Amino acid sequence: MTLPVTLAEVVEVHRITPRTARITFEARELADTVGTAPDQQLKLCFPRPGQAEPVLPERRDDPMDWYRAYLAIPEAERPVLRSFTLRRRRPGTRLVEIDFVLHGDTGPAAAWALRAAPGDRLGMVGPSALYAPPVPFAEAAAAADWVLLAGDESALPALATLVGALPDGVRALAFVEVADEAERQPLDGPAGLDVHLLHRDGAAPGTVLTGAVRAAELPTGVPFAWLAGEAGAVRALRRHLVEERGVPKPSVDFTGYWRHRLTQDDAPTAEDLADAREWSAGR
Numbered sequence: 001m002t003l004p005v006t007l008a009e010v011v012e013v014h015r016i017t018p019r020t021a022r023i024t025f026e027a028r029e030l031a032d033t034v035g036t037a038p039d040q041q042l043k044l045c046f047p048r049p050g051q052a053e054p055v056l057p058e059r060r061d062d063p064m065d066w067y068r069a070y071l072a073i074p075e076a077e078r079p080v081l082r083s084f085t086l087r088r089r090r091p092g093t094r095l096v097e098i099d100f101v102l103h104g105d106t107g108p109a110a111a112w113a114l115r116a117a118p119g120d121r122l123g124m125v126g127p128s129a130l131y132a133p134p135v136p137f138a139e140a141a142a143a144a145d146w147v148l149l150a151g152d153e154s155a156l157p158a159l160a161t162l163v164g165a166l167p168d169g170v171r172a173l174a175f176v177e178v179a180d181e182a183e184r185q186p187l188d189g190p191a192g193l194d195v196h197l198l199h200r201d202g203a204a205p206g207t208v209l210t211g212a213v214r215a216a217e218l219p220t221g222v223p224f225a226w227l228a229g230e231a232g233a234v235r236a237l238r239r240h241l242v243e244e245r246g247v248p249k250p251s252v253d254f255t256g257y258w259r260h261r262l263t264q265d266d267a268p269t270a271e272d273l274a275d276a277r278e279w280s281a282g283r
């Protein structure tokens with residue numbers, strides 16, 4: 001399996017909330033399987049200032065080798081790399097939608113998305129089955145007594161695809177923290193889904209989310225939990241579930257999507273490294 005690397009051109013930009021841009025791209029190449037599974041992550045390559053389009057890493061036969069190819073690009077030309085989620089693929093086309101949280105002007109990805117216009121070009125590495133979880137989400141959900149989904153607005157694109165993949169009859173609770181009333185987005189799923197949309201309203205990221213899960217009366221039995229969003233909040237939620245609610249570690253799929261006051265280029269903290277070890281051990 002080769003990891004797909006392609007250019008993608010903006011065809012449409014739509015503000016679905018004041019601070020979320022849904023950007024539709026036409027990918028130059030796209031495998032037929034892309035968009036058929038939930039929670040498909042990909043890496044976006046953002047051009048450096050002055051570049052019309054990013055320099056992309058060469059494809060390698062070894063699918064895990066793309067990062068070495070990326071690092072081989074001279075630093076001044078090397079694109080900025082950020083992780084995103086495929087929100088939707090328009091059936092029968094090479095059009096893909098990605099939702100960008102417009103969290104400010106400091107991060108290269110958010111700053112790019114704030115100004116994106118038709119014709120702008122990015123690089124896409126993936127999505128790929130290489131990043132698929134060991135047990136597909138629908139299978140893990142069906143095998144559990146109930147499902148817990150928790151995240152912030154950066155996880156909403158993934159959550160939207162996950163609730164769409166929930167098997168009928170499964171009881172599921174989703175806790176989603178967004179900035180305020182204006183940032184609410186519907187999360188449509190099957191009848192057994194109970195959605196709690198929470199507002200931060202100026203509180204520190206993740207505190208309202210963790211508080212709500214801690215205070216919740218959760219169903220009995222062993223859940224399958226999926227957690228994503230600000231890394232500290234994800235860590236706190238995971239610890240709460242495992243240490244205070246007795247959820248077995250393998251039943252918790254967790255990913256820190258971003259770090260409060262740190263960029264994705266900043267070095268990992270000791271806690272990030274510990275999370276990464278736990279995450280790999282669960283795969």
Ligand SMILES: Cc1cc2nc3c(=O)[nH]c(=O)nc-3n(C[C@H](O)[C@H](O)[C@H](O)COP(=O)(O)OP(=O)(O)OC[C@H]3O[C@@H](n4cnc5c(N)ncnc54)[C@H](O)[C@@H]3O)c2cc1C
Pocket residue numbers: 041082083084085086098099100101102103104106107108109110111153154155157158255256257258259260261262263264265
């Ligand atoms: C697997 C995966 C999937 C993801 N999917 C999506 C997605 O579909 N849509 C999406 O918008 N994000 C998604 N993210 C999160 C995204 O990669 C990060 O938010 C990333 O930091 C954005 O890069 P940046 O260049 O804008 O900011 P950076 O340069 O990384 O950070 C600059 C500053 O902005 C702050 N910051 C970064 N992200 C946020 C945020 N979301 N809210 C508030 N402050 C922030 C940082 O703390 C830092 O102070 C995903 C992450 C992962 C790992």
